[in-house]
Amino acid sequence: MKNYDRVWATVDLDAVKYNMVQMKNNIREDSKIMAVVKTDGYGHGAVPIAHEIEDMPFLHGFAVATVEEALILKGSGIRKPVLVLGYTFPYCYEKMAREEIRPTVFREDMLEEMGKAGQACGRPVKIHIKVDTGMSRIGIRPDESGLAFVKKCAETPGVEIEGIFTHFAKADEKDKTSAKKQLETFLAFTGQIHDQLGIRIPVRHCSNSAGIVELKEANLDAVRAGITLYGLWPSDEVKRDIISLQPVLSLKSRIVYIKKLEAGMEVSYGGTFVAKETMQVATIPVGYGDGYPRSLSNKGYVLIHGKKAPILGRVCMDQFMVDVSLIPEAVQSDEVTLIGRDGEESITMEELGELSGRFNYELACCLNKRVPRIYTRDGKVVYSKDSFRDFR
Template identity: 80%
Template sequence: MKNYDRIWATVDLDAIKHNMAAMKVNLREETKIIAVVKTDGYGHGAVPIAHEIEDLPYLYGFAVATVEEALILRGSGIRKPVLILGYTFPYCYEKMAREEIRPAVFREDMLEEMGKAAVSCGRPVKIHIKVDTGMSRIGIRPDESGLAFVRKCMETPGIEIEGIFTHFARADETDKTPARQQLEQFLDFTGRIRRELGIHIPVQHCSNSAGIVGLGEANLDVVRAGITLYGLWPSEQVAKDIVPLKPVLSLRSRIVYIKELEAGRAVSYGGTFVTQAPTRVATIPAGYGDGYPRGLSNKGSVLIAGKRAPILGRICMDQFMVDVTGIPEAKEGDVVTLIGPDGDDAITMEELGELSGRFNYELACCLNKRVPRVYVKDGETVYSKDSFRDFR
């Protein structure tokens, strides 16, 4: 395997499976899981993760945000259902039909164009109808106009209704009342579909990660596991003693330079930190150009030899400095933990998100292609991915 010294992210595939199993224990036996792997698996790597869990019997399939993400999964050999959660454009409808990719549908013009594409290629488009019960983003209303839309779906040649779903806006809050109100609207609407249109839609889903953990009554035919799949929490208000999660990703670099600074020396751009005493400073060759938040300037810390080293001054695009005065054993070449465990301590994405004014989802997704991913299973590296050869 390649050696990545400047910066690298380690993705623990065993932790992915642990989190899947931990979520499943909290579900009804017949409820399956959709693994949400949009934004390249929240920055963790959609393809390796999808291959690791595709054979789980309780995995229904995967969810992504765009047709391109869906086609990447299909192109890598993933065969279970892939649902696109957002809007899909007409240029891809025939390709979706051929690849059996499931779109979310909520506009009549989508239905018409998808139906034509399906008839043209001789394969039905299996759709999931999106219902807006309070997110106010996309989706049909759960009223008479919504019933008319479902009827239109039933009547459109080439269209097969496989699923119907909604999305909670506030399930990650302590008070579950708003989420329960959305669930009630959804169940009332699907009940009307059965009674008034005479159709039972086989795959109904509401729960996101927060619902999986704290809203058992919303765990219907399937649930959509997003941030919890990666061992991260939807919010600070979500109970952490119900589903035991393991963080999947760690981020590390190395010390490339150590210097002794006298009192009164400014560190980094703008001189926002000035040493008050003789200080031993280490330079780390990573920065916001890798997705490491600039908002951690003068706030965050890293772990070196299991000890905290505070960040000094502004984080640069490609480098930042830390105080190793209290870590006399630190030397050039030593591993630095930016995210993850080291000794008895650990730096979490939740901690970094709170300090930098971001949140854990965003932090994970923003670790960009300049950061190689190394995939580990049973303590051994099984795969690595980088983009350094993309343009060679």
């Protein structure tokens, strides 16, 4: 893309749909998928991805972290349910009720205020109750106090219980003992809700991406697809021979300068790399100001003409340097692959995460608004988004 020669991320919409089908084929037939598109779709772009998959028949809806993220989806025309997974503040309850955004509840004050909001707008707020089965983050206890809370939810005017859920803390570990214990606790609690309170909650969900891959017994009415939606793996302990995933995002740039270094010359801030011999060095106009990890200094690499070019010295805010001594065909303006495939070589987010001391979730989310996103379908560009457009 000529307009984005400095840096651009390509988001493959076909890969998103491929990953959805792979996950659906691995879960219970009557389980639906809730696509987690928080943090702007883990940095990939929530709105284009949501629109691409909304009509898939097994998609229940979407999950986000904040009401603002939910309103962006609704404002873009998304029709299927949108659940806010975290706490929502009272200032937004009436707007959530009007837009039919599903809040997560776990406090009585939230419940009371949401009930008032539902009554004020003339339609009940459809709530999802969060149960803490071991994450110790948010959620009611799966005990008598929790049962009392569920009973109050059922009796509060202006709200309607649509869902109940929990979240696994260790489903991405090889040992599934903890996750299975959480699932057992959750199922026992929802059983008590049905048997003791006579309440049947329509949508029970607890499986995250790791659960979708390896815990079929946790496929309830819905599952929440997060990192796997984007073709990335929850951890290196999750089996990779159960489903196939296609990475959705690639990151590219171009060489802007090539110079010869003599032995003894230093590279970048602090002179942490010193040339031991004559070498050819290329400058790439990307840096930690774009979300590219500074911790890749002196240890990461990029691909040029299908060959590895190691990073030399410290990654700067807006630039970094690589060794192209063994790539004599490299010239200024050549394409550079920071994430993705070039010929027989590839750089995955998992690999970069390990090299940089981050993990793939963080790496994807940290690619910021300075990086334009280009969306493709069938190999053709169908949409692009850059923050600079907002001010032109």
